[in-house]
Amino acid sequence: DTAVSQTPKYLVTQMGNDKSIKCEQNLGHDTMYWYKQDSKKFLKIMFSYNNKELIINETVPNRFSPKSPDKAHLNLHINSLELGDSAVYFCASSQEWGQGREYFGPGTRLTVT
Amino acid sequence: TQLLEQSPQFLSIQEGENLTVYCNSSSVFSSLQWYRQEPGEGPVLLVTVVTGGEVKKLKRLTFQFGDARKDSSLHITAAQTGDTGLYLCAGVSGNTPLVFGKGTRLSVIA
Numbered sequence: 001d002t003a004v005s006q007t008p009k010y011l012v013t014q015m016g017n018d019k020s021i022k023c024e025q026n027l028g029h030d031t032m033y034w035y036k037q038d039s040k041k042f043l044k045i046m047f048s049y050n051n052k053e054l055i056i057n058e059t060v061p062n063r064f065s066p067k068s069p070d071k072a073h074l075n076l077h078i079n080s081l082e083l084g085d086s087a088v089y090f091c092a093s094s095q096e097w098g099q100g101r102e103y104f105g106p107g108t109r110l111t112v113t
Numbered sequence: 114t115q116l117l118e119q120s121p122q123f124l125s126i127q128e129g130e131n132l133t134v135y136c137n138s139s140s141v142f143s144s145l146q147w148y149r150q151e152p153g154e155g156p157v158l159l160v161t162v163v164t165g166g167e168v169k170k171l172k173r174l175t176f177q178f179g180d181a182r183k184d185s186s187l188h189i190t191a192a193q194t195g196d197t198g199l200y201l202c203a204g205v206s207g208n209t210p211l212v213f214g215k216g217t218r219l220s221v222i223a
Contacts, residue, residue, distance in 0.1 A: 004155070033210075041199055043156070043213040056210050090155050100144045100205040104155030 003027050004105035006091050012111045013081055020077045021108045023091030032074040033092040033102065034066060043090070049074055050097045081112045116140070117202055117214035125220040129191055134217040136202035137184045143206055145185045147176055150199040150216075192221045 004025045013019055025032060033056075034046040047066045048056035054066065063079045074091060091105040118137045126132055136145070144163040148156035160169050162178035162185060169176045173196075175188040189196055197220055203213045 040215065041150075041218075042215050043201065043203075045210040048210055058210070092155075098205060098208055100146045100203065100211055101158060101161050102146070102203075102211060103158060104148075106155050107153075 004091055004093055004103050006089075006105040006108050008108060009106065010109050010111075012113065014113055015081055015083060017081050018077070018079045019081060019110070020075055021089055021091075021110075023074045023076070023105055025072055025091075025093040025103070025105075027093055027095075027103060029093040029095050029103075030071060031094045031097045032068065032071075033094075034074065034076050035090040035092060035104075037088040037090060037107070039087070046089075047074075047076075048097065055097060078110075081110075083112050086110055086112045117204055117212055119200075119202055119214035119217050121217060122215070123218050123220075125222065126192055128194055128221055128223050131188070131190050132192060132219070133186055133188045134200055134219070135184065135186050136214055138204065139183065140204070140206060141182050142204035143182070144204070145178055145182075146203045146205075146211070147185070147187055148201040148203065150201060151197075156199075156201055189219075192219075194221050194223050197221045 031050045033048045046060045049068045052068045065077045068074045088107045092102040094102045147159045150156040160176045165180045165182045167178045173190045199216045201216045203211045
């Protein structure tokens, strides 16, 4: 059984388009996250939701908007895509906020042309 | 800003050799995680250490948390090709998000 799943796995799109990435976790965790991994493999947190409430928004452009319809889902919508948005985006979840022990999804490789 | 420095950045060894990678910071962490990431996949949690001086073993992997909870090491005994991957350390401190190091890329050659 997949613990944290993301769709799509790959996303290729042109500059200016709007796209969404979906994430679901079946671990019963309270907290979910979005991370961005750049070409040098550095993982940086973008957003964190705890019990559907946004608790972390790390200097991410307004073009990025997370939405959590319920505790098991955290989606990421990106407006007006730019070349610099190309990266791998990871969804993760943890039982509680601030305890580490995060479980990651397989990632979505976004390529903006 | 909390930073985690990992060393070495790259490591290439022969199968059967032992190795140690390091994760250092000037900040104190309440817990520290080690992850392994393989190409095209997400990081997989290997271990969490929470107590200063704590040592945890996972088969051939030994993880140690520094006494002051500012650093950690990962020792692999008799490395195998399946150990190849990107090893990431990540720490949590207080009410802050997980902070990741930049990783050690390990290549084990048969």
